[in-house]
Amino acid sequence: MSLTKKILIALILGIVVGVGLNFVPTDVFSVIDKYALDPVGQIFLNLIMMIVVPIVFISIVIGTAGMGDPAKLGKIGFQTISFYLVTTAIALLIGLGVGFLFQPGKAGVFNVEESFEAESAPPIMDTLINIIPENPFEALSNGDMLQIIAFALFIGIALAILGEKTKGIYNLFEQANEIFIYLVNLIMKTAPYGAFALIASAIGNSGLDALGSMFMYMLAVILALVIHATVTYSFAIKVLGKASPVKFFKEFFPAMSVGFSTSSSSATLPVSMQIAQEKLGVKKSISSFVQPLGATINMDGTGIMQAVATVFISQVYDIPLGVTEILLIILTATLASIGTAGVPSVGLIMLAMVLKQVGLPVEGIALIIGVDRLLDMIRTSVNISGDAVCAYVISEADIRSEAKQSK
Numbered sequence: 001m002s003l004t005k006k007i008l009i010a011l012i013l014g015i016v017v018g019v020g021l022n023f024v025p026t027d028v029f030s031v032i033d034k035y036a037l038d039p040v041g042q043i044f045l046n047l048i049m050m051i052v053v054p055i056v057f058i059s060i061v062i063g064t065a066g067m068g069d070p071a072k073l074g075k076i077g078f079q080t081i082s083f084y085l086v087t088t089a090i091a092l093l094i095g096l097g098v099g100f101l102f103q104p105g106k107a108g109v110f111n112v113e114e115s116f117e118a119e120s121a122p123p124i125m126d127t128l129i130n131i132i133p134e135n136p137f138e139a140l141s142n143g144d145m146l147q148i149i150a151f152a153l154f155i156g157i158a159l160a161i162l163g164e165k166t167k168g169i170y171n172l173f174e175q176a177n178e179i180f181i182y183l184v185n186l187i188m189k190t191a192p193y194g195a196f197a198l199i200a201s202a203i204g205n206s207g208l209d210a211l212g213s214m215f216m217y218m219l220a221v222i223l224a225l226v227i228h229a230t231v232t233y234s235f236a237i238k239v240l241g242k243a244s245p246v247k248f249f250k251e252f253f254p255a256m257s258v259g260f261s262t263s264s265s266s267a268t269l270p271v272s273m274q275i276a277q278e279k280l281g282v283k284k285s286i287s288s289f290v291q292p293l294g295a296t297i298n299m300d301g302t303g304i305m306q307a308v309a310t311v312f313i314s315q316v317y318d319i320p321l322g323v324t325e326i327l328l329i330i331l332t333a334t335l336a337s338i339g340t341a342g343v344p345s346v347g348l349i350m351l352a353m354v355l356k357q358v359g360l361p362v363e364g365i366a367l368i369i370g371v372d373r374l375l376d377m378i379r380t381s382v383n384i385s386g387d388a389v390c391a392y393v394i395s396e397a398d399i400r401s402e403a404k405q406s407k
Contacts, residue, residue: 003188007257010192011199014261018203029204037201044194047187048258048267053143055180055270056292057152062173063288064156073157073289076394080290083390084298085334087236091228091300092330095307098224104216104308105315145266145296184270188254191271195261202373214371217312221375224304225382232300233389240393251279252388256381263376265295265383272384280388282395290394294387299350301379301386305372306333306351313355313364325358332357 021029067073131146133139139147159166159173234245241248249256255272262268273291276282310329314321321329332354352362 003191004254004257006192007195007254010196011257011260014196014199015203017196018200021200021204033201033204037197037204040193040197041201044187044190044197045262045264045267047190047194048262048270051180051183051187051270052266053140053148054176055184055273056145057140057148058173058177058180059273059284059288060149060152060292061156061159062170062177063285064153065159065170065173066285066288067156067160070157070160073153076286076289076398079394079397080293080390081297083236083393084294084386087232087300087386087390088298088303088334089330090232091224091303092307092333094228094232095221095224095304096311096326096329098220098227099308099311102216102220102223103315104220105312143266145292149292149296180270181274184274188258188271191254191258191261195257198261199377202377205373214368217308217368218371218375220312221305221308222378224308225301225378228300228304229382229385233385236389236393241389241396243392243396248280248389248392249385251275252385255384255388259380259384260377263373263380265299265380265387268380268384269295272388276388276391280392282388282391283398286395286398287391290391291387294390295384298386298390299379299383301382302350303333304382305375305379306354309351309365309368310354310358310360312368313360314358316364316367317361319360321358328358329354 021032024032064073067076131150133144133147133151136147136151139151159170229249230245237243237245237248252272252275255268255275258271259265259268269292273287276287276291277284307329311321333350351365355362355364
């Protein structure tokens with residue numbers, strides 16, 4: 001049986017078991033979760049997180065050095081960021097449109113006495129300044145993705161310019177990359193078990209009451225995510241990538257399932273890069289740059305959640321949103337995605353920023369916390385798909401450009 005089928009079966013079984021665990025006594029569920037589901041899920045997560053930092057660092061160094069020309073790196077960087085900003089803006093517009101259409105938060109339906117302590121996100125300027133690490137080894141130790149990417153880019157550019165002088169170091173990075181690709185393949189054999197445990201635990205913890213009371217909000221978010229994936233990404237794959245969207249998503253499904261079960265773009269990175277390079281034919285030099293950057297700054301799925309949640313909270317508190325507020329939501333949410341680590345539930349911090357910007361009560365976030373973990377799983381799948389689509393489109397354009405030049 002293929003890995004894709006095993007993971008799909010694990011996902012379905014995890015959902016069924018998670019729903020079933022809502023009907024067992026709380027103390028029984030606690031024992032099952034503590035001694036069975038949580039350990040299996042955490043071991044799987046730890047296995048993946050173990051290789052995230054080294055594989056990102058090594059891949060970006062190799063990718064940058066492999067491009068050779070720093071001007072080409074600048075061109076691809078511009079194309080990547082442009083693609084991410086445009087798709088994020090489209091995602092936010094879709095989220096706002098679905099939110100206004102569904103009206104999930106009619107005033108008086110929900111209890112608005114809930115409280116939520118909002119964590120503060122760093123100012124955008126501080127984030128931009130801190131891209132350059134004072135201590136690169138500390139950045140590697142802490143897993144600060146933007147700083148790791150910046151340091152790796154410098155190393156890669158130096159290797160590209162020095163060429164033959166540093167051929168031995170470049171070969172060392174190539175060999176290290178082979179080791180980590182092997183480890184990714186090895187770890188993926190445990191993916192069905194990890195996915196089952198993580199999903200069963202998440203649904204068991206959320207409870208059916210939370211799902212029922214938030215059904216319209218969940219439906220609006222899921223619909224917006226599906227529209228963005230099937231329309232925006234399919235358009236990019238078909239028109240810009242000159243390929244079949246069905247084939248693309250079929251090949252990329254294992255990575256989407258890992259993203260679904262881990263709720264972390266960073267944790268899924270080794271798997272999504274491997275599939276993009278080996279199954280989708282994305283050039284290693286482009287995949288190694290575009291996808292790690294996307295895991296850090298490109299969060300279309302999170303943007304959709306923020307848009308729908310903002311509309312939802314405005315309706316619950318009966319505070320209408322005007323054109324100015326809608327534009328502020330799009331601008332703030334797009335900028336907030338820059339420098340935000342791809343970890344579970346970081347979207348809530350970004351949402352707090354958006355709500356403050358448009359004058360809505362941050363306490364309203366408490367209403368959606370109960371189901372956010374489940375929605376986080378779906379939007380992470382969309383986030384990593386957007387990264388892969390960008391890498392694929394840019395890679396195909398680069399291949400066509402090289403073919404023209406060779407004629």
